[in-house]
Amino acid sequence: MAASPQPTRYQSLDAIRGVAVMGILAMNIVAFALPFSAYANPAAGGPPGSADVATWFFNFVFVDSKMRGLFSMLFGASTLLVIDGAASAGRSAAGTHYSRMFWLALFGLAHFYLIWFGDILFLYAMCGLLLFLFRNLSVRALLLWSIPFFLIGIGLPASLWSMLSMAQTGSLPPEAAAGMKEALAQMNADMGPSTPAYAKDMALYLGSYSSIVAHRTSEMAGDPLFFLSLFLWETMGLMLIGMALFKSRMLTGEWEAARYRKWALICFLVAAPPLAGLAVYQMRAGYDAVAIFGSTIALSVPFDTLMTVGWAALIMLLIRTRASASVRVRLAAAGRMAFTNYLTTSIVMTSIFYGYGLGLFGSVGRAALYLFCLGMWAAMLLWSKPWLDRFHYGPFEWLWRSLARAKLQPMRRRALQ
Numbered sequence: 431m432a433a434s435p436q437p438t439r440y441q442s443l444d445a446i447r448g449v450a451v452m453g454i455l456a457m458n459i460v461a462f463a464l465p466f467s468a469y470a471n472p473a474a475g476g477p478p479g480s481a482d483v484a485t486w487f488f489n490f491v492f493v494d495s496k497m498r499g500l501f502s503m504l505f506g507a508s509t510l511l512v513i514d515g516a517a518s519a520g521r522s523a524a525g526t527h528y529s530r531m532f533w534l535a536l537f538g539l540a541h542f543y544l545i546w547f548g549d550i551l552f553l554y555a556m557c558g559l560l561l562f563l564f565r566n567l568s569v570r571a572l573l574l575w576s577i578p579f580f581l582i583g584i585g586l587p588a589s590l591w592s593m594l595s596m597a598q599t600g601s602l603p604p605e606a607a608a609g610m611k612e613a614l615a616q617m618n619a620d621m622g623p624s625t626p627a628y629a630k631d632m633a634l635y636l637g638s639y640s641s642i643v644a645h646r647t648s649e650m651a652g653d654p655l656f657f658l659s660l661f662l663w664e665t666m667g668l669m670l671i672g673m674a675l676f677k678s679r680m681l682t683g684e685w686e687a688a689r690y691r692k693w694a695l696i697c698f699l700v701a702a703p704p705l706a707g708l709a710v711y712q713m714r715a716g717y718d719a720v721a722i723f724g725s726t727i728a729l730s731v732p733f734d735t736l737m738t739v740g741w742a743a744l745i746m747l748l749i750r751t752r753a754s755a756s757v758r759v760r761l762a763a764a765g766r767m768a769f770t771n772y773l774t775t776s777i778v779m780t781s782i783f784y785g786y787g788l789g790l791f792g793s794v795g796r797a798a799l800y801l802f803c804l805g806m807w808a809a810m811l812l813w814s815k816p817w818l819d820r821f822h823y824g825p826f827e828w829l830w831r832s833l834a835r836a837k838l839q840p841m842r843r844r845a846l847q
Contacts, residue, residue, distance in 0.1 A: 439766075442683025443511075443676075445749050445758050446742065447504050447765030448814075452807045453497035453741075455775055457489070459799045461548050462779040464792055465631030470494075470726045472796065473623035473717035482796040483713070490712075491705045492737070495730065498550065499738035502665050503672030505554055507681050509561055510673055524562065529834040531558040537773075537830065542654055543646050546776040552654045557665050564670060572674035576667040583663030584731050591724035598720060614720070622719035632792050636785035664731060668738070675742065683746055690747035697740025701733040708733075763814035770824030771810050778806060819843070 460469050467474035472486040509527070516526035538552030564572060594617065596602045597610035620627050634645055646653075675681045680690075708725040715721035749758060764771055781787035782802065783794075794802075817824065821841050823831060832839045 440682045441758060441762045442746060442749055443504070443507065443681050444762035444765035445753075446500075446681065446745050446761075447508070447768050448761035448763070448810070449745050449765075450497060450500045450504055451764060451768040451771050451775075452803075452810060453493070454501050454772070455779075455803050455806055456493050456800065457495070457497045458548055458775075459779070459803055460489075460796060462546070462776075463783045463790065463794055463799050463802070464796070465628045465635075466547075467621045467625045467627045467631070468796075471621055471623065471625075471717050471719070471722050474621065474625050475628045475792075476624050479795070485797040485800075487706075487709050487713075490709045490726075490730075491702060494726075495734040496738045496741055499668050499734060500741055501550070502554070502668035503675060503738065503742065504681070505558075506561065506669030506672030507676035509558065509669070510565060510676055513562070513565055523565075526834070527558070527562050529836075530830070531555045533830055533833045534558065537826075539654060541773060541776065544643060545773070546780050547646060547650060547653065548776075549654070551772075553658055553661055553665055556658055557662060557669055560666060561669055561673075564673065567673075569674045569677045572670045572677070576670040576674075579663045579667035579670065580731065580735070583661075583665075583667060584728055586663075587660070588724070588728035591720065591728050594720045594723070617719045617723060620719070621722055623717045625719075635783070635791045636789060639784075639786040642784065642786075660727070668735065671735070671739070675739075680746070681742065683750055685746070687747055687751050690743045690750070693743035694740050694747060697736050697743065701737035701740065705730060705733050705737070760811045760815055763818050764810045766818060767810075767814045767824030767827060769830060770826040771814065773826050775806055775810075778809075 465474065472478040472482050478486070512530065513523045513527055517523045532555070535552050535555035538549050538555055541551055542549040564575060567575065593602065593606070593610050594614050597607060597614050600607075602610055619625060634642060672681070679685060680693075708730055712718075712721045712725050749761070753761070779802070783789075783791040785791065814824070820843055822828070822843060823839070823841065828839055828841050
């Protein structure tokens with residue numbers, strides 16, 4: 431059986447997607463290996479050591495939200511490629527897109543409930559339902575439409591942060607103070623320094639697989655919808671920027687090196703100082719839950735977005751000017767198998783850290799966790815290219831494509847005669 435016509439492939443776009451799927455592990459590794467309260471708060475389990483603080487500081491300024499942002503931008507760009515490919519092949523662009531989003535949502539829910547709570551696939555699928563409506567807009571229109579999404583995504587948590595801060599200082603009107611003080615107490619219990627939630631997560635994730643799944647399907651059953659309500663707006667803004675950067679040819683590697691260099695330099699120089707300032711603010715607040723929440727969910731978002739664009743420009747510059755042909759091929763293969771590599775990472779990391787696997791949860795320091803990242807990155811680079819030399823798609827890409835088209839897709843490449 432011959433493979434159906436493929437959308438145009440851009441090696442640079444595949445390669446930057448490969449970097450993104452590796453980078454998102456650098457962002458997620460703490461959530462795989464430590465209680466969730468420690469993800470944003472290095473003092474969640476007690477006073478942190480200097481190595482933990484330094485690692486958290488670097489991650490907050492340069493990694494956290496930026497790699498998810500890059501992954502989101504690339505999802506927007508890839509959506510355009512899939513839609514264009516379907517239209518070129520004579521298939522319904524809308525039918526192809528929405529079928530893919532339906533199955534992606536189911537993959538995401540299975541990922542959340544059965545493997546790991548940090549899923550982004552369901553969020554992406556729900557954003558994809560809206561994303562199709564923007565496919566024909568110009569670069570300028572896409573960028574303009576991203577603004578209201580970002581304003582809502584920043585404004586809602588920022589208003590909550592403002593009220594929580596007022597509750598802390600006792601400056602709320604009496605009629606509002608009681609409710610906000612209750613919310614403040616809950617936030618401190620969930621993500622404050624030395625939070626009791628830390629010990630609860632330790633007990634949970636060092637337990638059995640059945641107990642973890644039971645917890646997710648009961649106490650965490652509504653979390654996919656909660657995370658959707660929290661992150662849809664920002665994610666839509668990022669995806670629209672990704673579509674704009676694709677249409678401007680930035681993500682296809684067609685800009686001059688000097689232009690990539692200029693964008694990277696400006697974005698990092700503008701974004702890094704305020705992000706470092708927010709990190710210092712959290713430290714001086716004693717890693718207070720309100721400071722952590724405000725800095726992570728609201729105040730950092732404009733600068734996270736700017737730095738994400740800077741990362742895209744820097745990675746594209748390095749791919750074009752520094753990476754050897756063999757490195758580009760390896761990165762592109764990892765990017766073409768991003769769906770498989772993302773899900774495989776969750777399976778591997780939970781098997782290493784959770785109680786039903788090696789049981790290392792909570793026993794590895796924040797800085798040392800990046801050794802596990804290096805091992806997984808090496809695995810992605812080593813296995814993706816040999817697999818694609820033999821098969822058209824990664825295993826999960828093949829399954830997703832076959833389900834979306836309601837027909838088994840050709841998998842094995844034919845040997846050259």
